[in-house]
Amino acid sequence: MKLTLQKLISNAKKNLFRNPSDGFITLVLLLVILYSTINTFDWFFNIANWDVITKNLNLYITGSFPQPEKWRANIWIGLLSGLCFFTFFSSKNKKLKILLPVLWILIIPLGIYLLSGGLGLTEVKTNYWGGLLLTLILTCCSAAIAFLLGLILAIGRQSNLQLIRTLCRVYIDLMRALPLIAVLFFGQLLIPLFLPVGFEINRFTRAVLAFGFFAAAYVAEDIRGGMQAIPSTQYEAAKVLGLNSKQTLELIILPQAIRTAIPALTNQAIGLLQNTSLMAILGLVELLGVSRSILANPKFIGNYLEVYVWLAIIYWFICTIVALIARHIETQMNPTNPVR
Secondary structure, rough: HHHHHHHHHHHHHHHHOOHHHHHHHHHHHHHHHHHHHHHHHHHHHHOOOOHHHHHHHHHHHOOOOOHHHHHHHHHHHHHHHHHHHHHHOOOHHHHHHHHHHHHHHHHHHHHHHHHHHHHEEHHHHHHOOOOOHHHHHHHHHHHHHHHHHHHHHHHHHOOOOOHHHHHHHHHHHHHOOOOHHHHHHHHHHHHHHHHHOOOOOOOHHHHHHHHHHHHHHHHHHHHHHHHOOHHHHHHHHHHHOOHHHHHHHHHHHHHHHHHHHHHHHHHHHHHHHHHHHHOOOOOEEHHHHHHHHHHHHHOOOOHHHHHHHHHHHHHHHHHHHHHHHHHHHHHHHOOOOOOO
């Protein structure tokens, strides 16, 4: 222990204090970090008023979901959390690894059924969905649409038919040229004007479609980048084996392209999760919308810092879980080249 401490001190003197100017800058930075850390902990534990969070915790989780039906929302959030936990330990069992994609696909329609009701459950309109519940279901549904549509667009960009290739390129370029808030405004405010009289699409569905169609353009380019990273020898080997174009795409190209694009797709998923906060501007009461409604309460006026620190912690935690799951999946798909 004594030798280790002496070694650390020796390394610090050698690397951090090579000359007086380096030593002075290092010392100032350490003092600033120490001062900031002490003040942060003091505010967090002694000054901050966390009643604004504890007294509104249910509102943050499920929004204004009807009280008698909140068990449905809690069950879905619990199942989603359990599926995330299950994903980390699925690699030890081959049968579970095969079952895992099916469970991730089923979690979305199951969530919509539990939250919206029908078939034996009391109907709950999407206007009552809110908080973390709305953020998660909106992200999951939008991500599913973005991935499927993005996959189709990526394949279309590689098509031998000029018309299909041009249409896909125009769609991708158009969506990437528009700001997301403009697409959301169009989806929420303008689409209803073009619908027939008596036909209505709820605000949640419009938000899902707007997010999904927007993110699909970026997903398509990520997958196309993965496809272009595959060497031409892979195509030549497929021809030698007697595989046609469809079989080559399904069995050889797409699996490798998606595996290569996982880091970029993870960024898109995290960005999509964070961008759901824009819906607070358009009236959907997700996490940020709940926070704004709480801060409008006279009892909690002035607790801005506590509320936004709490929001930052929630988003950081969820985004970290998404990143860890993606890293785990990438490691399982690349056993010979583990992710660092």
